[in-house]
Amino acid sequence: MKKTKNPEHIEDTRLLRIEFLKPKYWGVWLFIAFLFISQLMPFKVQWKISKGLAWLAYNLAKGRRHVVQVNVDICFPDLTRKEKDALVKDIFHENMQGYLDSATSWFGNFKRFKPTLDVRGKEHLDKYLDNGQGVVLAGAHFSILDLAGALTSLITEMNVTYRPLDNKLMNAIIMGGRYRYVTHAYHKKNVKGFIDCLNRGKALWYAPDQDYGRKYAVFAPLFGRRTSTISGLTFLSKSGNARIVPYSYHRKQDCQEYILEFYEALPETGDEEQDAKAYNEWLEGAIRRYPAQYLWLHKRFKTQENPDDANPYK
Numbered sequence: 001m002k003k004t005k006n007p008e009h010i011e012d013t014r015l016l017r018i019e020f021l022k023p024k025y026w027g028v029w030l031f032i033a034f035l036f037i038s039q040l041m042p043f044k045v046q047w048k049i050s051k052g053l054a055w056l057a058y059n060l061a062k063g064r065r066h067v068v069q070v071n072v073d074i075c076f077p078d079l080t081r082k083e084k085d086a087l088v089k090d091i092f093h094e095n096m097q098g099y100l101d102s103a104t105s106w107f108g109n110f111k112r113f114k115p116t117l118d119v120r121g122k123e124h125l126d127k128y129l130d131n132g133q134g135v136v137l138a139g140a141h142f143s144i145l146d147l148a149g150a151l152t153s154l155i156t157e158m159n160v161t162y163r164p165l166d167n168k169l170m171n172a173i174i175m176g177g178r179y180r181y182v183t184h185a186y187h188k189k190n191v192k193g194f195i196d197c198l199n200r201g202k203a204l205w206y207a208p209d210q211d212y213g214r215k216y217a218v219f220a221p222l223f224g225r226r227t228s229t230i231s232g233l234t235f236l237s238k239s240g241n242a243r244i245v246p247y248s249y250h251r252k253q254d255c256q257e258y259i260l261e262f263y264e265a266l267p268e269t270g271d272e273e274q275d276a277k278a279y280n281e282w283l284e285g286a287i288r289r290y291p292a293q294y295l296w297l298h299k300r301f302k303t304q305e306n307p308d309d310a311n312p313y314k
Contacts, residue, residue: 011164011185013176025169032173035103043256050097058092064297068092070312071296075223075287090292094251098143101251105150106177113258114154121262125156125203125245128265134198134242138233138266139249140209140283141295144258146178148249149205151258153181159197160205163188198240205247208232208276209283211303219305220276223284228303229276238270246279248286250293 019025038049058065068091072084079087104110128135142148152158160182165171178185186193186204197204208230219226237244243265250259266278287294299313 011171011175011179013172013179015169015172015176020169025167028167028169032170035099036107038100039103039108046100047097047254050100051093053096053099054089054092057096058089065092067299067313068296071300074225074301074312076291087292091294091296094143094292095295095297097251098145101144102146102174102177105147105181106174110147110150110181111154113151113256116257117151117154118252118257118259119155119261120259121264122155124262124264125247128243128245129156129201129203132201134201134240135203135265136198136233136236136240136242136244137203137205137247138244138279138282139205139207139247140286141207141298142249142286142290143293143295144249144251146174148258148260149178150181151249152205152260153183155260156203158182158205159184159186159202161186161188161194161207194236195239198236198242203245204236204240204242206232206236208279209300210298211300213303217303218272218276220273220280222280222300225301226305227280227301228305229280231272231276233266233279234270234272234275237268237275243268244275244279246282246286250290 020029038046041049065088068088069084072079072087072091076084076087125135125137139145139148149158149160158181160178162175162178162185164187165174175185183202184193184197186197194204194206210230211228212230214228216231217228218231220229221227222229233244236242245265246263248259248261248263250261251257252259263282266275266282269275269278301312304311
């Protein structure tokens with residue numbers, strides 16, 4: 001088992017295991033080999049590869065394309081049909097490029113990007129950390145998610161929460177890559193670890209922007225729609241005596257230059273609905289700046305406030 005800096009939970013990242021020779025893992029090995037080779041290529045080549053992958057996904061994954069189309073229709077009603085169709089294709093392209101970006105963080109030399117990093121608003125993070133107060137880095141599932149973690153580790157300590165994958169080989173590869181740059185990686189069930197991290201005056205990355213149903217969620221506006229939003233921000237800020245600092249990360253157009261942006265802390269309300277409303281308001285603004293660089297492949301609006309209302313994805 002690979003040694004890490006994580007004392008609470010260590011994922012098994014060994015790849016030389018007999019079980020990984022089984023046929024069910026052969027496709028994963030090919031996929032990882034492809035990612036490893038791709039991240040060695042110049043970005044212009046990567047960009048063309050991801051465009052090709054996006055074309056395949058757009059045309060073959062019709063169910064997922066439908067999800068993206070529904071999300072775009074809900075969130076960008078003022079766009080023309082032609083503009084919406086173009087955005088859907090751009091979303092597939094950005095998300096496919098996200099896989100190649102992730103490979104860079106898992107296998108490549110991400111430190112080479114430090115001289116060109118565009119870091120904005122870091123004073124909003126430092127003002128609390130310098131005084132020994134914990135910070136919940138409220139992130140989101142933007143397309144450069146894993147690479148953003150690696151890049152952030154170049155300017156501050158990275159402590160993250162994660163949800164393990166069901167595929168053991170893919171999970172071992174991803175977590176092995178993440179252990180290259182995180183200080184602590186806390187399993188989703190390790191709530192005690194979350195709180196301890198914050199109480200020690202550290203920053204903890206946490207992304208509450210996906211729809212996991214009604215449990216531990218409240219409904220707050222997002223793109224004009226009452227949306228199921230995880231209430232973990234309020235719990236963490238209260239339990240860890242921490243401030244909530246929103247945090248976004250994006251690519252500058254079609255090049256390997258990246259923006260890491262920290263925002264002013266959300267108001268201290270202690271109220272789940274108010275915190276969710278403030279977070280969603282920030283999230284919507286961040287998405288609108290780079291609408292294609294978000295995980296629109298996720299069914300963000302599947303849980304209805306009124307259970308009798310129709311699921312928009314059906």
